[in-house]
Amino acid sequence: MDVRTICLGILTRGDATGYEIKKLFEDGRFSYFVEASFGSIYPALSRLTEDGLVSVREEAGGRRPDRKVYSITEKGKSTFVAGLNGPMPDDRFRSPFLFAMMFSNFLDQTRIAAMIDGYIADTEAKLAQITCECGRPCNAQEAFICGYGRTAYSAVLGFLKERRKEFKTDAAIAAAE
Amino acid sequence: MDVRTICLGILTRGDATGYEIKKLFEDGRFSYFVEASFGSIYPALSRLTEDGLVSVREEAGGRRPDRKVYSITEKGKSTFVAGLNGPMPDDRFRSPFLFAMMFSNFLDQTRIAAMIDGYIADTEAKLAQITCECGRPCNAQEAFICGYGRTAYSAVLGFLKERRKEFKTDAAIAAAE
DNA sequence: CCCGAGCTATATCAGACCAATATAGCGGAG
DNA sequence: CTCCGCTATATTGGTCTGATATAGCTCGGG
Numbered sequence A, B: 001m002d003v004r005t006i007c008l009g010i011l012t013r014g015d016a017t018g019y020e021i022k023k024l025f026e027d028g029r030f031s032y033f034v035e036a037s038f039g040s041i042y043p044a045l046s047r048l049t050e051d052g053l054v055s056v057r058e059e060a061g062g063r064r065p066d067r068k069v070y071s072i073t074e075k076g077k078s079t080f081v082a083g084l085n086g087p088m089p090d091d092r093f094r095s096p097f098l099f100a101m102m103f104s105n106f107l108d109q110t111r112i113a114a115m116i117d118g119y120i121a122d123t124e125a126k127l128a129q130i131t132c133e134c135g136r137p138c139n140a141q142e143a144f145i146c147g148y149g150r151t152a153y154s155a156v157l158g159f160l161k162e163r164r165k166e167f168k169t170d171a172a173i174a175a176a177e
Numbered sequence C: 001c002c003c004g005a006g007c008t009a010t011a012t013c014a015g016a017c018c019a020a021t022a023t024a025g026c027g028g029a030g
Numbered sequence D: 001c002t003c004c005g006c007t008a009t010a011t012t013g014g015t016c017t018g019a020t021a022t023a024g025c026t027c028g029g030g
Helices: A003-011 A018-025 A038-050 A074-084 A096-102 A109-133 A140-164 A170-176 B003-012 B018-025 B038-050 B074-084 B096-102 B109-133 B140-164 B170-176
Strands: A054-059 A067-072 A092-094 B054-059 B067-072 B092-094
Touching: A003 A018, A003 A038, A003 A054, A003 A067, A003 A074, A003 B096, A018 A038, A018 A067, A038 A054, A038 A067, A067 A074, A096 A109, A096 B003, A096 B140, A109 A140, A140 B096, A140 B140, B003 B018, B003 B038, B003 B054, B003 B067, B003 B074, B018 B038, B018 B067, B038 B054, B038 B067, B067 B074, B096 B109, B109 B140
Parallel strands: none
Antiparallel strands: A054 A067, A092 B092, B054 B067
16 A cells, blocks of 8 residues: 555544654554555655645744644545545565575574574564554454454464474474483 | 565576566465565666676577576575575565555445455465465475465455455345345 | 467666664653 | 653665566467
């Protein structure tokens, strides 16, 4: 999903600075499927402002740099909704971990075990983030998104823990000797 | 995973043209977690050649453009393996579908149902691709990767089919009247 | 025979995005 | 005082994408 659309979507929830926009979609429940850098958020907001989809007001409060608060316009909102009703881009999943596992014949068991352990830990952290945030009241949309993330990560964790047993570390080999 | 590494990895499996490299990682068992465009493959191969990690020979067989077959060098191979033993970049998952579901309050039930149906169909296609390719003999690496993909997509499908029941289409509503 | 579609194969380009960095503060801890 | 973490804006060189261009070859249909 292009960064302009992401910004519009966040702004339908309320006014925000560029920094806050990034913080909002980095909220744990959403961060597993949305990402954008400041390097693309600010140019996107500028462009949206030029195009009349967003308006901006500056708040000078003795802070340098000044705080720029963005609001979505009616034009912006209808453009956003039209996009939701248009062609849906495909999901994208890239995994250096799986790519590395594809060539694990080049690695020793300790390295493989360490990679899997690290990936399990990362996955558990992601899962915990989704789950604990969901202790707050969830609307239907959030419940769907959390449910999807929990389902996927839980399944992957189960798979990894099962397969992890096949890989011994040097420490485990030494202990068996 | 950067495109240079992807090309090196594929070339450890055997010599290939730029076009073949793309075809090889578009093989259904791997395509769910690796992707790169010609726009980045050719510059990457050029750079790898300059850097001595890859060598290239041209086959002129009356074909225009000529066929350029790339081979990995010993330097390339050791660089690739060193990379596998180095810091592992994070996975990336981007989902316009989930982003749209996050704002499904702007959509009517028919649109939501259609989106879910489309996503289910896509997911089933991906799952079928992994599964049927795996009818061929799998080495341990391929078995791991296929197992991961099957586990994740199957879990997601189960979740979606369950939740799909909550959304009625106009046709289903009309049939009930 | 001709045409079109699909495939193999190389290459490029404008636009989108990233990671890192710079700048400018403020507040808190050592 | 210094350093770290945070809020906040902005930029830049490098990487990648999707689309496109070019150059064939093969096969099937008219």
